[in-house]
Amino acid sequence: MKRLIVATLSGLLFGFACFGLASSGPEPLPWMIGVQIILSRALMGFGLGITKFEFGHWTIRGLAFGLIFSLPLAFGGMIAESPEFTPMMMFISTVFMGMIYGFLVEFITTVLFKSKI
Numbered sequence: 001m002k003r004l005i006v007a008t009l010s011g012l013l014f015g016f017a018c019f020g021l022a023s024s025g026p027e028p029l030p031w032m033i034g035v036q037i038i039l040s041r042a043l044m045g046f047g048l049g050i051t052k053f054e055f056g057h058w059t060i061r062g063l064a065f066g067l068i069f070s071l072p073l074a075f076g077g078m079i080a081e082s083p084e085f086t087p088m089m090m091f092i093s094t095v096f097m098g099m100i101y102g103f104l105v106e107f108i109t110t111v112l113f114k115s116k117i
Helices: 002-022 031-050 058-079 087-112
Strands: none
Touching: 002 031, 002 087, 031 058, 031 087, 058 087
């Protein structure tokens, strides 16, 4: 239960961080996209916290879950029009940042809070 709570709250924290980065552009971010970003990262944390699958090492697990849970958000990001990013740049940056967030959520949960899988 401790693992589930820590991972979900960490995902939520990184959801707000991701929202902050996404809304730092020149145009305001629509609120529904903000909700999607925050909930997507919180769902990633929930998935990391509740799943018992082991990938050999916690780093691989965090990166894999970050990749998997970022794909829907990345495909949605390709639809958004941005003067700063092409659709492919938006996809790649969303997946890359998701992998970083997944790694960090797993690091906080497994290493800092020493929660077993």
